Amino acid sequence: MTTHKIAVIAGDGIGQEVVPAALECLERIARLHSLDLQFTHFDWGSDYYLRHGRMMPEDGLEQLAQHAAIFLGAVGSPQVSDAESLWGLLIPIRREFQQYINVRPVKTLDGVKSPLASKEPIDILIVRENNEGEYSEIGGRIYRGQPHESAIQETIFTRLGVSRAAHYAASQASSRGRRLTSATKSNGIIHTMPFWDEVVEETARLYPDISLSSELVDALAAHLVLKPWTYDVIVAS
The missing domain is CATH 3.40.50 (Rossmann fold)
Structure with missing residues (x-):
């Protein structure tokens, strides 16, 4: 054994x-x-x-x-x-x-009262890239304690990092409800989030049995409150 x-x-x-x-x-x-x-x-x-x-x-x-x-x-x-x-x-x-994937299942269970008023069953899988992006440790602080003290924090996205998270999320969607939602902020973050969108879309095309939608994180947060039962797999940085 x-x-x-x-x-x-x-x-x-x-x-x-x-x-x-x-x-x-x-x-x-x-x-x-x-x-x-x-x-x-x-x-x-x-x-x-x-x-x-x-x-x-x-x-x-x-x-x-x-x-x-x-x-x-x-x-x-x-x-x-x-x-x-x-x-x-x-x-x-x-x-x-x-450990580049953070998996957060969200599911209502039969017989367990939900805090939501709706009786619609919820079964969402949230997949978050776990190693780079906002967790990148590039940056630092200068002039500590002085009036002009400054702090810099860089967000780093790599094609490897984004694509492997997208692959995992797409494969999960393919085995579930076949719907993948990508969380983005490409209307305000000019470099990294459009890059994220491009790589996620390229990756999703390798899974022709799934549908991909991209939602600004502001709208996504509202939709998760108003109609969470409409989501299947969500991938985010």
Whole structure:
């Protein structure tokens, strides 16, 4: 029997509650399907930062690389700045292991009361590019503490980054309702978002069984409130 090694980082806040309960479910699944799951627990997170001045050890990524998967609960605490908690743990994990897709399913369940007045069933898959774009760390600050202090943050889109996110989203749409919606802001962001639109459209043409629509994020946000049941897969930066 193959042993599947899983690194477990419960992290902060609700992660401390959710992860132990989820592990019980995984252990039950493993027994039902004769899987050998080996969990290694790491106490990294904001409490670790308060004790050691960093979110994980210097060789943390090397330790994680010894596992087949990483089960991460939550990151963030009022005692630690978001810049420290995310860029000290979550973002390095995403970058090192090329976790370039963020998948967020949104689905109403039979028998569970929805906060929405409409009874229309909702089944949306939101796919977000997870490594570049607004997460690019190109930039910096100068003249700190002076009246003319400045901060620069660059948004970087690459053809590789956009196309692989679009491929994943299009393949998911092809196996579901065959409708793909691309979130854009190309009316106001003159370089990166038109590039995003072009690459997403090029990629979607490789999936002739799906339909592609592009919506400005302002309108998309309104439509998600007014008629979320009309969406299938949404891809965004």
